[in-house]
Amino acid sequence: MPMLEVTNLSISFGGLRAVDNFNVKIEEGQLYGLIGPNGAGKTTIFNLLTGVYKPDSGSVKLDGLDITGKSVVQINKDGIARTFQNIRLFGKQSVLDNVKIGLHNIHKYPAIAGVLKLPSYFKHEKQMNEEAMELLKVFDLESDADTLASNLPYGKQRKLEIARALATKPKLLLLDEPAAGMNPNETMELVKTIAFVREHFKMTILLIEHDMKLVSSICEQLTVLNFGSVLAQGDTTEVLNNPEVIKAYLGE
Amino acid sequence: MKSKKINIKKSTLTTLITIAGIIVAYIIMNTLSNGGFLSYKMQGLLVPICAYAILAVSLNLVVGLLGELSLGHAGFLYVGAYTGAIFTNITADMISNDLVRFILGMVVGGVFAAIFGLIIGSAVLKLQGDYLAIVTLAFGEIIRSVLGNVLYISKDSSGLHFDVNDGSTLNPQDMIAKGAQGITVQRLSTFLIGIILLILTVLIVMNLSDSRAGRAIKAVRDNKIATEAVGISVSKYRLMAFTISAALAGVAGVYYAHNFATLTGTKFDFNFSINILVMVVLGGMGNIPGSIIAAIILTILPEEIRFLGNYRMVIYAVVLIVMMIFSWNPKCIEFRKVVSAKIKSVFKKKNKEVQ
Numbered sequence: 001m002p003m004l005e006v007t008n009l010s011i012s013f014g015g016l017r018a019v020d021n022f023n024v025k026i027e028e029g030q031l032y033g034l035i036g037p038n039g040a041g042k043t044t045i046f047n048l049l050t051g052v053y054k055p056d057s058g059s060v061k062l063d064g065l066d067i068t069g070k071s072v073v074q075i076n077k078d079g080i081a082r083t084f085q086n087i088r089l090f091g092k093q094s095v096l097d098n099v100k101i102g103l104h105n106i107h108k109y110p111a112i113a114g115v116l117k118l119p120s121y122f123k124h125e126k127q128m129n130e131e132a133m134e135l136l137k138v139f140d141l142e143s144d145a146d147t148l149a150s151n152l153p154y155g156k157q158r159k160l161e162i163a164r165a166l167a168t169k170p171k172l173l174l175l176d177e178p179a180a181g182m183n184p185n186e187t188m189e190l191v192k193t194i195a196f197v198r199e200h201f202k203m204t205i206l207l208i209e210h211d212m213k214l215v216s217s218i219c220e221q222l223t224v225l226n227f228g229s230v231l232a233q234g235d236t237t238e239v240l241n242n243p244e245v246i247k248a249y250l251g252e
Numbered sequence: 253m254k255s256k257k258i259n260i261k262k263s264t265l266t267t268l269i270t271i272a273g274i275i276v277a278y279i280i281m282n283t284l285s286n287g288g289f290l291s292y293k294m295q296g297l298l299v300p301i302c303a304y305a306i307l308a309v310s311l312n313l314v315v316g317l318l319g320e321l322s323l324g325h326a327g328f329l330y331v332g333a334y335t336g337a338i339f340t341n342i343t344a345d346m347i348s349n350d351l352v353r354f355i356l357g358m359v360v361g362g363v364f365a366a367i368f369g370l371i372i373g374s375a376v377l378k379l380q381g382d383y384l385a386i387v388t389l390a391f392g393e394i395i396r397s398v399l400g401n402v403l404y405i406s407k408d409s410s411g412l413h414f415d416v417n418d419g420s421t422l423n424p425q426d427m428i429a430k431g432a433q434g435i436t437v438q439r440l441s442t443f444l445i446g447i448i449l450l451i452l453t454v455l456i457v458m459n460l461s462d463s464r465a466g467r468a469i470k471a472v473r474d475n476k477i478a479t480e481a482v483g484i485s486v487s488k489y490r491l492m493a494f495t496i497s498a499a500l501a502g503v504a505g506v507y508y509a510h511n512f513a514t515l516t517g518t519k520f521d522f523n524f525s526i527n528i529l530v531m532v533v534l535g536g537m538g539n540i541p542g543s544i545i546a547a548i549i550l551t552i553l554p555e556e557i558r559f560l561g562n563y564r565m566v567i568y569a570v571v572l573i574v575m576m577i578f579s580w581n582p583k584c585i586e587f588r589k590v591v592s593a594k595i596k597s598v599f600k601k602k603n604k605e606v607q
Contacts, residue, residue: 050481076483088478090471092538101471104464105483111492114463115456121463128464168482 001064003028003204004172009048009058018044020229022058026172031198031205033219033236035212037248040225042208043085046174049206050082051075063171077105081170083161085177085208091150095141095160098149099132102167106131132167138200139163139193155186159193166201173197175207179214187211191218216240224248267458270541271451278447285443293555301551302446303508306453308531308543310500313457315529316538317466318493319473321385324372324392325501326524328365330517332502333509334399336361337435340510341428342407344438354440358449358506365502366495368395373494377487392525400517405429434516441511449507450544453500458540460496469493470538534576549575 004026011019019041026032034042047053049060051072059068067075090098107124114121136142139159144152149160158178165173178194179187191214197203209215215222215236222239224231232242239245281298284290307329314322336357347353372391376384404419405412406426415421419431429435460466468489471479476486509515531550535542554568578584 052477072480073483073485076481082481084478084481088475088481090474090478092474093467093470097467097470100464101467101479101484102482104468107464109464111460111463111465114465115459117459124464164482 002026002061003030003063004049004206005061006049007059007061009045009055009060011044011048011053011056018228019048019055020227022225022228022230024223024233026204026206028204029198029202030221031194031207031219033215033222034206034208034225035210035215035222036225036231039227041228042225043176044228045225046082046176046208049075049174050080076168076170079169079171080174081165081168081172082174083158083165083176083178085180087154087157087161089149089157089161089164091148093149094145095136095147095149095152096129096132096145098160098164099135099167100128102164103128103131104168106167106169135163135167138196155182155189158182158190162193162197166197166203171204173203173205175205175209177208177210179209179211187214190214194218212240263458263462266541267455267462270454270458270544273541274447274451274454274544278443282443294552297551297555298443299441299446299511300508301548302443302450303504303511304528304531304551305544305547306446306450306504306507307501307528308535308547309450309453309457309540310497310504311528312532312535312538312540312543313460313469313493313497313500315532316536316543317457317461317469317473318490319537320490320493321381321529322388322494322497323385323522323525323529324388324390324395325497325528326520326522327388327392327395328369328498328501329505329508329524330392330395330399330520331368331498332361332365332505333515333520334361334429334435334505335364336502336506337437337509337515338405338428340438340440341435342412350438350440354445354506354510357510358503361506362499362503365505366499369495369498370491372498373491377490389522389525392520393522396517396520400434400520401432403429404431432516434514435509437510437512437515439510439513441507446507449503453504454540454544456496456500461538461540465489465492530572534572534579536579 002025004024006022006024009019009022010017022045024032034045036042044053048055051067051070051074054069059066061067062079065078067078070078090101093101107128109120109124133142133145136145139162141156141160141163144156149157152160162175162178175194179190182190194205194207195218198205207219219236221234222236223233224239224245226248231248232239232245281290285295307325311322311325314320339360340353340357343353343356347356372388376387379387402416404415404422405428406422407413407428408423408426413422419427461470468479468484469492471484472486472489479486527550531546532543534550535544535546553571554564557564557567560567
């Protein structure tokens with residue numbers, strides 16, 4: 001059974017068909033790339049998968065479970081976590097608290113236990129701290145645990161967003177242009193991080209990216225979008241040598 | 253792991269320092285008062301200061317932690333004050349112990365205010381920013397107009413009677429709530445009760461802020477889209493913040509009301525809500541000790557400059573502007589840091605010379 005199975009997914013905004021009959025199958029443990037020129041509908045597909053938009057037609061199945069049309073909160077609980085193209089951290093809270101917010105549905109205790117500082121508060125907070133610090137260690141952020149998230153340098157903010165997404169214990173991780181705004185050094189480090197996340201957490205990853213170097217170095221399979229519909233799909237090297245793809249990216 | 257331990261201590265430390273500060277302030281004021289050093293005016297201000305401080309802390313939960321502008325806090329206060337006062341009136345001959353009756357009255361006021369908080373919270377679930385502020389403002393005014401004008405309640409041997417017209421159907425002898433004339437209240441509020449309530453409020457808000465639910469509330473403030481994306485319901489935590497804040501305001505209302513001979517609606521108008529909001533903004537959004545300090549200053553200041561006569565409110569406004577600039581202008585913050593660093597370095601030098 002594929003981890004993610006999307007069939008005939010479509011959505012229109014007014015007269016614009018933003019995504020047209022999108023199909024994809026991602027196997028467990030795969031690192032899958034979604035590329036395409038600006039405005040091709042890549043982020044719209046992420047928003048459809050995570051429940052921000054409800055599709056006009058088509059279905060999304062995660063690990064066999066139909067999640068089409070569910071709410072954003074429910075889809076995260078079902079196992080899809082994401083990062084954003086423009087980073088969305090909880091800026092006025094510490095790095096550690098950002099990850100602990102990601103753990104919100106993993107370690108639960110009622111609000112009253114927190115107000116009265118009951119034993120269950122200390123028990124769960126201790127577990128949360130340990131788990132969050134472990135995650136921060138993986139991303140080499142443990143020395144920044146007490147820093148405000150908005151005070152982190154750009155590259156670390158990207159990492160923190162991935163750490164926060166992983167804290168929700170997802171089955172599938174969606175990364176929306178993780179290398180956007182990074183210099184070549186930071187991008188190389190990011191490639192290592194993504195590869196490590198995949199190994200360490202046995203994670204299935206779907207990635208939107210513009211940086212061809214990054215895509216060709218880590219994705220095994222690719223889908224190329226253009227004007228909302230699939231232009232090419234398959235193994236990375238094949239797809240990147242496809243004349244249609246070269247035409248869409250570079251013009252004739 | 254080490255760094256986290258420091259972090260826990262830091263937030264707990266702020267709570268402890270705040271509470272210690274409140275207790276020290278209580279001891280000082282109480283000693284002064286007993287020794288006769290406190291003017292009659294200042295003694296009269298002690299209860300309102302406590303009430304305002306509780307209100308500012310509770311409003312900070314919505315404005316500072318949740319990040320939503322609420323202009324109807326006086327409405328929740330009035331709901332609590334009204335229901336609490338009715339309760340202490342009705343049960344006057346049933347519960348002889350004043351303190352027990354007063355505490356139960358606070359519970360009743362808190363519960364009713366919480367119910368209203370829940371209702372308003374659900375009504376504004378889809379609203380944000382300016383729109384939410386306008387709805388809360390309207391709510392506050394509606395509450396004041398209805399409770400403070402048209403509601404008449406009387407009690408006799410056969411039970412409670414209500415009238416929402418002019419009260420002519422009720423026996424004036426048994427009347428508890430007399431429309432615009434208000435409710436006659438017993439003076440039960442003391443400085444000590446206020447201090448205890450303030451400490452409880454500080455504990456509730458600060459402990460909540462430091463817990464799983466509090467982090468979720470602050471996450472809603474920082475980024476709603478990301479909050480939902482990590483599986484946290486924005487609606488749930490907005491409602492929670494609104495309800496707890498309203499309940500605390502309701503309790504403060506009961507306390508505030510039992511400082512007067514009669515409770516009328518005219519006091520709890522839009523200006524009242526704005527006053528509390530000013531305390532929160534001046535003290536710093538999300539800064540609980542700041543709210544308390546601002547509440548103290550802004551309650552005493554207008555009373556102490558009464559000798560200025562007609563210019564009083566002008567001076568009050570000017571002082572407010574100066575204080576706001578001094579506390580929050582980035583240049584002033586920088587200036588304060590430079591000054592405090594210099595003072596520190598002077599002390600260090602002296603220490604070295606001594607050694």
